[in-house]
Amino acid sequence: MYSFKDQFNLDIQKYKNIIITSHINPDFDSLASTLLLYLFISKKFPNKKIQIIYKTSNNGNIKVKFPLSKLVNYTTDIDNVLLNNSDLIIFLDSNSYKQIGINDCSILNDKRLICIDHHASDPDYFDLQYIDINASSCAELIFDILWKDEDYNEEIAIITLLGIMGDTNVFEFIKPQNSKLFHLIGDLINKFNIDISHLKKTYMGFETKLIPLIQEALNNVEIIKLHRFSIIISYLSEVILENYNDYEISEAKSLYSTVFSQNFYGVEVSAFFYPSQDFIICSLRSKPKSPSVLEIAKHFGGGGHIRAAGFRIPRSNDLTIKQIVRNFRTEIENIPIIII
Numbered sequence: 001m002y003s004f005k006d007q008f009n010l011d012i013q014k015y016k017n018i019i020i021t022s023h024i025n026p027d028f029d030s031l032a033s034t035l036l037l038y039l040f041i042s043k044k045f046p047n048k049k050i051q052i053i054y055k056t057s058n059n060g061n062i063k064v065k066f067p068l069s070k071l072v073n074y075t076t077d078i079d080n081v082l083l084n085n086s087d088l089i090i091f092l093d094s095n096s097y098k099q100i101g102i103n104d105c106s107i108l109n110d111k112r113l114i115c116i117d118h119h120a121s122d123p124d125y126f127d128l129q130y131i132d133i134n135a136s137s138c139a140e141l142i143f144d145i146l147w148k149d150e151d152y153n154e155e156i157a158i159i160t161l162l163g164i165m166g167d168t169n170v171f172e173f174i175k176p177q178n179s180k181l182f183h184l185i186g187d188l189i190n191k192f193n194i195d196i197s198h199l200k201k202t203y204m205g206f207e208t209k210l211i212p213l214i215q216e217a218l219n220n221v222e223i224i225k226l227h228r229f230s231i232i233i234s235y236l237s238e239v240i241l242e243n244y245n246d247y248e249i250s251e252a253k254s255l256y257s258t259v260f261s262q263n264f265y266g267v268e269v270s271a272f273f274y275p276s277q278d279f280i281i282c283s284l285r286s287k288p289k290s291p292s293v294l295e296i297a298k299h300f301g302g303g304g305h306i307r308a309a310g311f312r313i314p315r316s317n318d319l320t321i322k323q324i325v326r327n328f329r330t331e332i333e334n335i336p337i338i339i340i
């Protein structure tokens, strides 16, 4: 039996044109994962043609403060890029074709497909996959599988830490069964004398431009009862699309959910609705020993994790966010709630 790493290395040897991709609107874990893998393959297999490609709904590159961002490419037509430029496609931090932004799945015929992920939702088909739902982040997985036993430098350590920080809200959400992660974090910061607060302040701040979005989100807050739990619901309306791009809006969502909605006593679940160019997205969070938001997301055709999940609806002129929020409030009453 081959281990995942052996089979992975065989695949990389066999195929020449490799595309690494991940979900649209990349977060820190997604960027860390694609970069860690890119750097690994370029170091070990120098004569491969590798690209990191993300789908974006607008043309401009996303201005994210992240190391080596110049290695990350964005396209509005990912179907075409994948079809014509790859024989091996590696999906990271996502296990569904849809989340990558692929419209026509037939473009994947005859391609070799690999997935490395930590999401709990049912995966699409892959020829080779490594999915560990207990991992904090995809960056942790890639470091563990590929980099741990290699001679890695400070840049690799920083990118890994940023990926883990992104998905754990700076080491807050680490499961007891994954407490070994603290050893990895300790090893990385010790080896290169890395200052976590410096990383946080350099890379994880927010633009003041987002303040009006937070004001609107707070204005729209409503707390309702769901069985014996309280759920905080808010949204940003479609009007903001005139002045903000998808990346800025998803940043505002992160700021709202990490600083506000998650931090009130007696509020267990948070649902936040916001628009993107193509979709209306609902981001769901919940506290331990309260309803699994994965079940709620699944009910609406989405996925994710028990404590952090989401779903999205294509944008149309017939249905506003306000109406979707109203429908959600009615519909959520009818979903069997799983407390975990």
Ligand SMILES: [Mn+2]
Pocket (backbone or CB within 6 Å): 029, 030, 093, 118, 136, 137, 138, 167
């Ligand atoms: Mn992730």
